Structures are given as structure tokens and as C-alpha cells.
Amino acid sequence: MYNKELIKGTLQTIILKLLSEKEKMYGYEITQHVREITEGKIILTEGALYPSLHKLEAEGFLITEKVKIGKRVRKYYSLTTKGSSSAELKVNELVDFFKTMKQIITPKLSAKS
Amino acid sequence: MYNKELIKGTLQTIILKLLSEKEKMYGYEITQHVREITEGKIILTEGALYPSLHKLEAEGFLITEKVKIGKRVRKYYSLTTKGSSSAELKVNELVDFFKTMKQIITPKLSAKS
DNA sequence: CAAATATACCTAAGAAACTTATGTATTAAA
DNA sequence: TTTAATACATAAGTTTCTTAGGTATATTTG
Numbered sequence: 001m002y003n004k005e006l007i008k009g010t011l012q013t014i015i016l017k018l019l020s021e022k023e024k025m026y027g028y029e030i031t032q033h034v035r036e037i038t039e040g041k042i043i044l045t046e047g048a049l050y051p052s053l054h055k056l057e058a059e060g061f062l063i064t065e066k067v068k069i070g071k072r073v074r075k076y077y078s079l080t081t082k083g084s085s086s087a088e089l090k091v092n093e094l095v096d097f098f099k100t101m102k103q104i105i106t107p108k109l110s111a112k113s
Numbered sequence: 114m115y116n117k118e119l120i121k122g123t124l125q126t127i128i129l130k131l132l133s134e135k136e137k138m139y140g141y142e143i144t145q146h147v148r149e150i151t152e153g154k155i156i157l158t159e160g161a162l163y164p165s166l167h168k169l170e171a172e173g174f175l176i177t178e179k180v181k182i183g184k185r186v187r188k189y190y191s192l193t194t195k196g197s198s199s200a201e202l203k204v205n206e207l208v209d210f211f212k213t214m215k216q217i218i219t220p221k222l223s224a225k226s
Numbered sequence: 227c228a229a230a231t232a233t234a235c236c237t238a239a240g241a242a243a244c245t246t247a248t249g250t251a252t253t254a255a256a
Numbered sequence: 257t258t259t260a261a262t263a264c265a266t267a268a269g270t271t272t273c274t275t276a277g278g279t280a281t282a283t284t285t286g
Binding site: 002004005006007008009010013014017018034037038041042090091093094095096097098100101102103104105106 | 115116117118119120121122123126127130131147150151154155204206207208209210211213214215216217218219
């Protein structure tokens with residue numbers, strides 16, 4: 001697992017991006033999905049995920065739909081139009097940030113007169 | 114400028130990496146250097162930088178050396194052995210984190226049966 | 227030469243986004 | 257039947273920033 005600080009600020013982007021690919025997902029599913037595709041390198045804690053989902057919903061990026069599975073209620077999230085635009089923006093921003101950071105952390109080939 | 118949250122958790126890595134390349138630097142110099150190589154995309158605020166430098170020093174990653182420039186005292190920071198190892202570790206961790214994040218945020222080419 | 231800007235250090239209050247811990251409840255596996 | 261997995265949620269505490277100040281010297285510019 002990575003330095004916990006690194007994940008900060010990327011959680012919303014992760015959520016929005018996953019939902020832009022999968023139509024609708026519920027919280028627990030998101031944690032499992034991320035765990036799988038990152039081979040356990042990124043584990044989303046529920047204490048971080050749920051408040052983040054609620055916030056995105058409150059801000060109009062997500063809408064919810066409750067589905068009864070037996071006696072349990074599962075809460076599916078999906079993107080609004082606003083959420084869809086935001087997903088794209090945030091992913092682009094993140095990719096660009098990574099590029100910029102690499103300018104700092106990877107050795108430069110440039111001239112050293 | 115990027116979402117301020119993104120920078121979080123990367124500041125220590127930036128500091129350590131720069132010092133692993135430049136032998137010694139002072140705080141203000143670090144802010145200017147980062148501003149230049151990122152073309153203004155990343156601006157380190159002094160309110161974040163100085164406490165971070167102090168912390169790294171307190172933890173034994175950096176040592177300081179005061180140099181008088183006219184009537185002003187400039188405080189140069191350089192890596193300890195511990196700081197040097199840490200620089201490498203943290204950079205590797207960050208690069209690896211970026212790779213893992215890209216698995217999430219970039220479209221996969223993988224089979225969709 | 228006076229005023230503004232740049233250089234150079236610093237700290238403190240507050241905000242944001244986490245972690246850790248806890249709670250509830252159903253369902254499946256051992 | 258007990259444990260683990262599924263599935264939701266909140267709350268206190270921590271960390272790391274941002275924002276906003278403060279001090280002082282040096283340089284540029286009108």
C-alpha cells in the first residue's frame with residue numbers, strides 16, 4: 001500500500017471515472033473493483049468512500065437509485081450530465097498533473113551547460 | 114493550477130528529490146525552481162513549504178546550514194544519508210502510484226469478451 | 227529618492243480529506 | 257453456529273494543506 005496521503009484528492013476522480021465506464025455501481029462494488037484492478041495496491045476505505053459519494057451526490061454529480069436485494073437495500077450511483085463532464089475534466093487534470101510531477105521527479109536529460 | 118488536493122502528499126517527495134539532484138537548496142529557491150520547471154503549474158506556498166522542511170529536518174532527513182548573504186541569513190538544506198534513501202523510496206513509490214492510478218483512469222484495451 | 231517589488235525567513239488559524247473506529251444488519255460459508 | 261463477507265453509515269481524530277498574516281533586507285522603477 002502507498003503512502004496514504006497520495007490517494008488524497010484522487011478519490012472523487014476515481015469514483016467519477018469508474019461510473020463513466022460502468023453506468024451504475026454501488027459503494028461496496030467500487031471498493032472491490034478498485035482493489036481488483038489495482039491488485040490490492042489501492043484500497044478504498046468505507047470511511048472515505050461513503051462520505052465522498054454523499055458529497056458528490058449533494059453537489060449534483062451523482063444520482064442514486066435504491067434496489068432491494070432480498071432484505072437488504074443496495075444503493076446504486078450513476079452519473080448526472082454534470083457528473084459526466086466532471087469525470088472527463090478531472091481525469092484530464094489528473095493525467096496532466098502526473099506529467100507535470102514527472103518533470104520534477106524523473107531525471108532530466110536537459111543540458112547542464 | 115491544479116486541484117489543490119492533488120499536491121497533497123507529494124510535497125515531501127518533491128523536496129527530497131530536488132535535494133538529491135542539487136546538493137543543497139534554500140526554501141525560497143525551491144519554490145522558484147519548482148515554479149520554473151513546471152511553468153507555473155505547481156506553486157509551492159511558503160505556508161506549506163517551511164513547515165514541511167522543518168519536519169523533514171526534525172525527522173533526520175535534512176540538515177541545515179546558515180549562510181550570511183549581506184545582512185540576511187539564508188538557510189540551506191541538504192540531504193542526510195537517511196534523507197537520500199528516503200528520496201529514492203518516495204520517488205519510486207510515487208512513480209508506482211501513478212502507474213496504478215493510470216490503470217484506473219485510462220481506458221483499458223483489455224478484452225470485453 | 228521613494229515606493230513598489232522581490233527576496234527570504236517564519237507561524238497560526240482554519241479547511242479539507244482522509245484514517246481509524248465503531249455501529250447496524252443481512253447473507254453466505256466453514 | 258460462529259465467522260466472514262456483503263452493504264450501508266457516522267464520528268472523532270490526524271495530517272497536510274491554504275490563507276493570512278508578520279518581519280526584514282535588497283533591488284528595481286517611476
